Amino acid sequence: MWRARGDAPLAQKIKLSTIADSLGVSTATVSLALRDSPLVADATRERIKEHARAIGYIYNRRAASLRTSRSGIVGVCVHDVMNPFYAEILRSIELELDRSRQTFLLCNHYDQVEKQRNFLDTLLQLGADGVIMSAAIGTPADDIRMVEDNGLPAVLIARSVEGVDVPSFRGDDAYGIGLATNHLISLGHHRIAMIGGTDQTSTGRDRYQGYVAAMEKAGLPVLPSMRLAGPRTKQAGFEAAQTFLAMKDKPTAAVCWNDLVAIGLMNGIARAGLAPGVDVSVTGYDDLEEAAIATPALTTVWNGQREVGRRAARVLLERLNGVEVERGQHLIQPELHVRQSTTKPRERV
Amino acid sequence: MWRARGDAPLAQKIKLSTIADSLGVSTATVSLALRDSPLVADATRERIKEHARAIGYIYNRRAASLRTSRSGIVGVCVHDVMNPFYAEILRSIELELDRSRQTFLLCNHYDQVEKQRNFLDTLLQLGADGVIMSAAIGTPADDIRMVEDNGLPAVLIARSVEGVDVPSFRGDDAYGIGLATNHLISLGHHRIAMIGGTDQTSTGRDRYQGYVAAMEKAGLPVLPSMRLAGPRTKQAGFEAAQTFLAMKDKPTAAVCWNDLVAIGLMNGIARAGLAPGVDVSVTGYDDLEEAAIATPALTTVWNGQREVGRRAARVLLERLNGVEVERGQHLIQPELHVRQSTTKPRERV
DNA sequence: CTGAAAGCGCTTACAG
DNA sequence: CTGAAAGCGCTTACAG
Helix, strand or coil, X not given: CCCCCCCCCCXXXXXXXXXXXXXXXXXXXXXXXXXXXXXCCHHHHHHHHHHHHHHCCCCCHHHHHHHHCCCCEEEEEECCCCCHHHHHHHHHHHHHHHHCCCEEEEEECCCCHHHHHHHHHHHHHHCCCEEEECCCCCCCHHHHHHHHHXXXXXXXXXXXXXXXXXXXXXXXXXXXXXXXXXXXXXXXCCCEEEECCCCCCHHHHHHHHHHHHHHHHCCCCCCHHHEECCCCCHHHHHHHHHHHHCCCCCCCEEEECCHHHHHHHHHHHHHCCCXXXXXXXXXXXXXXXXXXXXXXXXXXXXXXXXXXXXXXHHHHHHHHCCCCCCCCEEEECCEEECCCCCCCCCCCC | CCCCCCCCCCCCCCCHHHHHHHHCCCHHHHHHHHCCCCCCCHHHHHHHHHHHHHHCCCCCHHHHHHHHCCCCEEXXXXXXXXXXHHHXXXXXXXXXXXXXXXXXXXXXXXXXXXXXXXXXXXXXXXXXXXXXXXXXXXXXXXXXXXXXXXXXXXXXXXXXXXXCCCCXXXXXXXXXXXXXXXXXXXXXXCCEEEECCCCCCXXXXXXXXXXXXXXXXXXXXXXXXXXXXXXXXXXXXXXXXXXXXXXXXXXXXXXXXCHHHHHHHHHHXXXXXXXXXXXXXXXXXXXXXXXXXXXXXXXXXXXXXXXXXXXXXXXXXXXXXXXXXCCCEEEECCEEECCCCCCCCCCXX
C-alpha cells in the first residue's frame, strides 16, 4: 500500500542509497533485491523490500532507463483517438501492452506530418522502446526509416507506407469493399454511389478500386458522378445526405467509406423524410460497436480492429525481445455482416 | 529536417560530448547553445546547432530530466477515452498542453482503482510534472494526497473526491439536470423517468438529486420505479428501452444520464416502433457533437467539456510554473440546448 | 551472496 | 562568453 509521507513534501528524496544506508547493505544489493534477483538471499531481499515499502520509496525510472537504455515506453500514433475505429484498435493494443507492463504514450496526428514528426522525436528523446503507428497522410518513407535507424522499432497499422520495410497490419480493403458492393448488386441494385474516403491514403485507393472492380465485374457502369469523395466522419456523412439525394443518377444504394459516414448519411436521409434501409440501402465499413444498434441496424464490413491492434502489439513486443519477425504487409480478411440497412431496391421518389 | 544516418543503426551514439569534441568546445557550451541560452555567442550557437542537426543528434531527455527533475510529461487519467465525453475534454487538454510542449501520457482506468494507482505510480517513477484526472469510482483521498506529497501536482476533472484539497473542474450537475427536467415539466410532462447513472460518483448523486429537486419543486411525485440506474453507454441505453417502455407508470418522457444513453434509448424506442420525440420525449446530457445530428436532434444540456479541459490544463500549467492557484471546486454553468427530441406529451399507447 | 566503483548523458554552479 | 568538474539515481561488470 501507499503511504503519505508526513507533512513536508519532498522533505528528503528517498533513493536506493537511502535504503542501503539504513540497512547497512550496498546499493547494488538493494537494486538487485528490488528486482527480485535470485542473486540476493531471501531474507535480505524481504528485509529490503519491506523497508522500501515502509518508507515510501519511489523507483526512479529515468535513472534506471538512462543506465539500461530501456524505458518501458511504447508510443502509439493514430489519426484521432476520438474516432471509434482507432479507439477500438487502441483498446486491444492497450490490453496487450498492459500485459507486459509497458507504458504507452499516445498521439493524435490529425494527419499532420509535422505533428507526427514531433511525436516520433519525443519518443526518441525519451528512449522509447518502440512505436505503433497509423501513418499520417503524406508521411515520407524516410520518417519511418529514420526512427528505425535510431533504434526505435516501428509497426504500422491500418495504413501502409510505400518503401518501408516494417511489419504492417491492416484489413484487405479492396476485398472488403467488394463484399459490400457485391451484396448490394445481388440484391438488385444497379446505381450504387460510393460516399466518402480519400485517394490520398492506401486504404482510400484500395477501397475505391474494390468498388470499381465489383461494379465492372457485374457489368455495371462506374459513373464519376456517383463518387462523392471526402467525408470520413458522422457529421460529414450527415451533410453528404443532401448531395447524395440530389444526385442526378438517383442511386438506390450507397457504399460508405466507413460506419461513421454511413450512420451520418442514414441520419441525414431520415431527416429528409426518407427511410434508410427502405428507400435507400446503405452499407458501412468497420463494424463498430455502434453499427448493430443504429436505426436501421447497419449492414457493414467487419474490419478486424481488435485483430489489427492485438497482432501489431504482439509483433512489436516480439521485436523488443529480439525475435525476428516477418516484415511487410499482413492483411486481415474482412467479413460482411448483413443487417437491416440493405434491402431490395425501390425506385427513388 | 531529419536525416537517416547511414546503414549501421546505432553505430555510435551521438551525444553532447560528441558535438563538443568535434567543434572543440565544452559540453556546457553545447548544452547552453542548444537551449538558446543568451550566454552563448550567436556565432557559436549557430555553429553548434547547425552541426547537431547535420549529424542527427538526438537530445536525451532522460538524462536531462534526471539532472533537472523536470520531465515535460503530464499524465491524464480518465474512465475511458472511447467515451466521446472524455474524448472532447481530452481534445482541449491536448490543445493547451501542446502549446507548452508538454508530452502527455494517457490512461483509461475503467473505474478500477488499482489500474489508476499503477498509472500514478508510473508517473511518479517517470518524474512526471503533473496529472489531470477524473478519479475512478472509489478512489480514496489518500491516493491523491500521496501523489501530491510526492511532488506531483494533481487537478481533478468531471468528478470530485471528498477530502482532497486540489483544484477541481466540473459542470454544475444538479443545476444542469434541473434545466432538462424543468424543460420537460414546462412542456406538460408529469411522468418523467430518469435513465442511467450511478450513485457511486459525485456526478451521479448530483444529477439524481437535481432531478428529484426539480420534480418536487413542481409538486410532482418522485417514484422509485421511475428511476432506472445503471446505463452509461449507448448500448446500455439501447437495451434500457425495453424496460423503459414496460414501466408500469407509463412515463411520457425520459431524462437521460448522458447523450449516449439518450441516443441509445431513442434507437431502442424507434426499434420498438414508437417515434422518439413524438411518442416519448428524451433529453440527453453533455451535448456531444453527435447530439445535433441524432434523429431526432437531441435536446440536451451542454456540459462545458471544452471549458473543463482547457481550464484544468491551464491551472495545472500554472501550478507547474509555481503560480499559486485556487484550490477546491470550480463549477461550470451548464446550458440547455433545445432541439427536436422533446415535445408536448402524448398519451403513451 | 555482497560491496566498491564506474558510467549512462545531461545541467549547473563555479571559475576564469 | 567559455570550460572543468560534480552530480542527478540508477545498474552492471568485476572482485571477493
